[in-house]
Amino acid sequence: MNDAAPPSTNELLTAVLFGPNFRQEHGFWRRLLTTEPFRRPGGGTPDERLALSYHRMRILNNALDSGARLAADPRALAALHEWLGPVDPALTTVAGIHYNLFLGSLLDHDADTLRDVSDFLALRRVGTFLCTEVAHGNDAAAVETTATYDPGRDGFVLHTPHAGAQKFMPNTSPAGGPKSGVVAARLLVDGADRGVFLFLTPLTDAHRALPGVRVRRLPARMGSPVDHCLTSFDHCFVPRDALLAGPQGRIGDDGRFHSEIPNRRRRFLTSIGRVTPGKLSMSACAVGSARVTLAIAVRYAGHRMISGSRAAQQVPVYAHRTHHGPLAGAMATVYAMSLLHRRALDRWESAPEADRATESIVFPVAMTGFARSGAAAQRDGDPARLCRPFAADRAGIVMGEGAAVMVLERAEDARARGASPRALIAGTGATTDAHHPTSPHPSGDVARAAVDGALRDAGWRPEDVDHVNAHGTSTPLNDATEAALIGRAYPHRPPVTAPKGVLGHCMGAAGAIEAxxxxxxxxxxMIPPIANLDAPEPGFDIDCVTKAPREVPVRRAVSHSFGFGGQNAVIALQAP
Structure with a gap:
C-alpha cells in the first residue's frame, strides 16, 4: 500500500513548467536570487549598475562547485539565463558570454592539449567572445580579421585590416577586471585562406587594452548597461597554442595546416559550436522574463483595488471579467514557451554526441587544475605505477573513469519476493570539516567522526570490522591522515585495501565503485591487494594487503570516501 500523499497542485504545475527535476536544475539559481546582492535594487549610473553586475558574477562564481561543470551543462546554462535574466540582464549577458561562449569554447576544443584556464575559472580574468564585425552583422563567416601564421615565431599575427572589420561585441573593456577573448579570425597559412577559427587572446589588464589591441567603448544606451565596444587588432601576436584546434584544423609541429574537414564553412561552424547552446540560453532568458511578467500581472490583478459596480465598493482588477481573457491568453503563451523550450533542450541533448551522455573528469580543464594544485601525480615512469596509496614515495592522484550501480531495496521487500541480496547496508556516517578545498584536516578528527557514526548506526564495535576499503588517494596528506585515522578507529588492525592504485580516482563515482x-x-x-605497494610508509600502523589477494572470511566491512572540501562519508556493509 502506498501511503505517499498525492502531489499538490503547485507541485504538478511546477513539474509542467520546469520539468521533473526542478530541484536539481533550478534549485541553485532560485536560492542564489534570495541572497542580498541579488535582492538589492540595481539603480545608479550605468557604470555603477555594470559594476554591480560584475560583483554579482563573482558571488555566483564562488557559489558554484565548478565553473567548468556549468559550462559543460546546457541545462544549467539555460537555467542561469532563465532565472537571472529578469533580475539582472547585464549579469546574464556577461555570465552567458563567459561560461558558455568563452569557457565552453575552450572546453570543446583541444581535447588532447592541457590548457591552463585557472584564471578564467577563478574569474581573475573574465572571458568574452569576439565574432561579429561591424561590416558583416550576422554573416559571421565573412569576417575579415586575419590570423596569419608566422613560422619563425611559431604563432599567429592577428590584424584588423579596416574599420569595417572591427569586432562589435560587449564585455570587452577593462570594466569588471582583466579580459581575454576567443577571437574569430581568418586563418592564413602560406598565403592560403583556411577558413575562420577561434584564437584565445588576452585583451586588457585591469586598466587598459594590451599592446596590439584597441578597445573603444561605445556610449551608454538605454536598457542593459553592458559595456559594448569596438575592438580591433594591430599585428597582435599570439602563440600557436592560442588556436582552438580540433578536427576542423590545427597547425602541426611541422608548421603545416592539417584538417579532417575539407569544407571551410563546416570548419567555421565546428569552431563556433557554442553558439547553439547560446541560442538555447537566450530563449531561456525570454521564457524566464515572460514568466516573471505574467506573475507580476497576476499578482497586480489580485492586489490592485478599483471601483466596483456599487458605490464605495472596492474590488480587485481580476473581479472584472474583461481582465480574464488577456491574462488567460498570456498564461497559455507562457506555458507554451516553457514547454517548447524544454522540448528544444531535450532534442538538442539527444543529438548523437557521446560526450553529452556522460560525465568525464579526464578533460583539459580538470587535468590542468589538478596538476597546478599539486594534487596530480607528475613524475616520469610507467603510468600504471604512478598511483601508490600508502607508499612512502606516493606522489599524487591519477585520474580515472568508471561507474557503479547498485539496486537498493528494503530488507522486508527482498524477503517478500524471495530475493537473495548481495549485502546489507548496516549503517552510514557523514561529516564535513570544510578545512580546505582539497586537503583533509590533518587531525582526521572530523573524518573519524564519520567512521564512528557509521559504526554507531550499525550497532558495531570497532573490533567487529573485518576489513577496511580505504579512500587511499596516493596523495601525501590524505594517506597520512587516513592511515592515522584507521590506526585509531580500528585498533585491532583489520586488513586494508585501496582500489585507486588500479582504478585511479573516479571522483564522484569513486564511492559507489569502491562500495x-x-x-x-x-x-x-577475497581482499584485493593495493596496487604498486610493497609495504606502507614507515610509521603507518595499518595492515595493508600487498602483492597478492588475501583470502580471509569477511562478514563486516567499511568503505571510506573522503571528498574534496572535507566531505566525509563512510558506509558499513555486512554479508547477508
Whole structure:
C-alpha cells in the first residue's frame, strides 16, 4: 500500500513548467536570487549598475562547485539565463558570454592539449567572445580579421585590416577586471585562406587594452548597461597554442595546416559550436522574463483595488471579467514557451554526441587544475605505477573513469519476493570539516567522526570490522591522515585495501565503485591487494594487503570516501 500523499497542485504545475527535476536544475539559481546582492535594487549610473553586475558574477562564481561543470551543462546554462535574466540582464549577458561562449569554447576544443584556464575559472580574468564585425552583422563567416601564421615565431599575427572589420561585441573593456577573448579570425597559412577559427587572446589588464589591441567603448544606451565596444587588432601576436584546434584544423609541429574537414564553412561552424547552446540560453532568458511578467500581472490583478459596480465598493482588477481573457491568453503563451523550450533542450541533448551522455573528469580543464594544485601525480615512469596509496614515495592522484550501480531495496521487500541480496547496508556516517578545498584536516578528527557514526548506526564495535576499503588517494596528506585515522578507529588492525592504485580516482563515482568492490569482498572472502605497494610508509600502523589477494572470511566491512572540501562519508556493509 502506498501511503505517499498525492502531489499538490503547485507541485504538478511546477513539474509542467520546469520539468521533473526542478530541484536539481533550478534549485541553485532560485536560492542564489534570495541572497542580498541579488535582492538589492540595481539603480545608479550605468557604470555603477555594470559594476554591480560584475560583483554579482563573482558571488555566483564562488557559489558554484565548478565553473567548468556549468559550462559543460546546457541545462544549467539555460537555467542561469532563465532565472537571472529578469533580475539582472547585464549579469546574464556577461555570465552567458563567459561560461558558455568563452569557457565552453575552450572546453570543446583541444581535447588532447592541457590548457591552463585557472584564471578564467577563478574569474581573475573574465572571458568574452569576439565574432561579429561591424561590416558583416550576422554573416559571421565573412569576417575579415586575419590570423596569419608566422613560422619563425611559431604563432599567429592577428590584424584588423579596416574599420569595417572591427569586432562589435560587449564585455570587452577593462570594466569588471582583466579580459581575454576567443577571437574569430581568418586563418592564413602560406598565403592560403583556411577558413575562420577561434584564437584565445588576452585583451586588457585591469586598466587598459594590451599592446596590439584597441578597445573603444561605445556610449551608454538605454536598457542593459553592458559595456559594448569596438575592438580591433594591430599585428597582435599570439602563440600557436592560442588556436582552438580540433578536427576542423590545427597547425602541426611541422608548421603545416592539417584538417579532417575539407569544407571551410563546416570548419567555421565546428569552431563556433557554442553558439547553439547560446541560442538555447537566450530563449531561456525570454521564457524566464515572460514568466516573471505574467506573475507580476497576476499578482497586480489580485492586489490592485478599483471601483466596483456599487458605490464605495472596492474590488480587485481580476473581479472584472474583461481582465480574464488577456491574462488567460498570456498564461497559455507562457506555458507554451516553457514547454517548447524544454522540448528544444531535450532534442538538442539527444543529438548523437557521446560526450553529452556522460560525465568525464579526464578533460583539459580538470587535468590542468589538478596538476597546478599539486594534487596530480607528475613524475616520469610507467603510468600504471604512478598511483601508490600508502607508499612512502606516493606522489599524487591519477585520474580515472568508471561507474557503479547498485539496486537498493528494503530488507522486508527482498524477503517478500524471495530475493537473495548481495549485502546489507548496516549503517552510514557523514561529516564535513570544510578545512580546505582539497586537503583533509590533518587531525582526521572530523573524518573519524564519520567512521564512528557509521559504526554507531550499525550497532558495531570497532573490533567487529573485518576489513577496511580505504579512500587511499596516493596523495601525501590524505594517506597520512587516513592511515592515522584507521590506526585509531580500528585498533585491532583489520586488513586494508585501496582500489585507486588500479582504478585511479573516479571522483564522484569513486564511492559507489569502491562500495561495490567491498560487496564483492564480502561475497568472495577475497581482499584485493593495493596496487604498486610493497609495504606502507614507515610509521603507518595499518595492515595493508600487498602483492597478492588475501583470502580471509569477511562478514563486516567499511568503505571510506573522503571528498574534496572535507566531505566525509563512510558506509558499513555486512554479508547477508
Amino acid at each position: 561495490g568492490l567491498t560487496i564483492l569482498t564480502l561475497q568472495h572472502g
